[in-house]
Amino acid sequence: MPEDGCVQTARGPVSQGDGADVRESHEEVSRVSARVGGKAPDFEASAFFAGGFQNVRLSDYLGRWVVLCFYPGDFTFV
């Protein structure tokens, strides 16, 4: 897992075949591209896990089933 020095956030959406500069192509990958039967759009996100911080990239989970759950906010009610 990439190190997280607590300063720089992760890259966010990552386009297919992308290697380096994601931020430049941000506009291109900001369109909705998730649909059932299609590839899950890849991304890298900052994360809290097992007591520490790390970056998580969705494509690191290829070969396993993944449940990806979005929710409106920490400390809310439901």
Added chain:
Amino acid sequence: MLSVSTDSRFVHKIWQAEELERMIPGGVPFPMLSDQSGAIGQIYGVYDPAAGVDLRGRFLIDPDGVIQAMEVLTPPVGRNVEELIRQLQAFQHVRATGDVTPSGWRPGETALHPSPGLAGQVWQVWKPKQGKA
């Protein structure tokens, strides 16, 4: 299991310490991801720019990275974890066997082998569950 919200990873840390560990021994055992710009929620179609939050979207992704199921709820209603697990078991059965699973299927129940001969004959091998709509 990966959870995502627009909170920072620092807020996730404090939420785990202050509240989640009081609900679940040891806290939640999966990575809590941060989507502060909403850019990830945006490409998954769950970001609400007016509220600045990700809606309650759930995506079931198979080992090939293909989305097999999705569900999106507005914030006030929580999810049903039992239905998520049922869907996961059904998709895993389909992937392993090539069968298809009828409505409400659970492991151990009859799944169907699609064939030309079965068309129009499903009623002979599968019936809706009694007492359920």
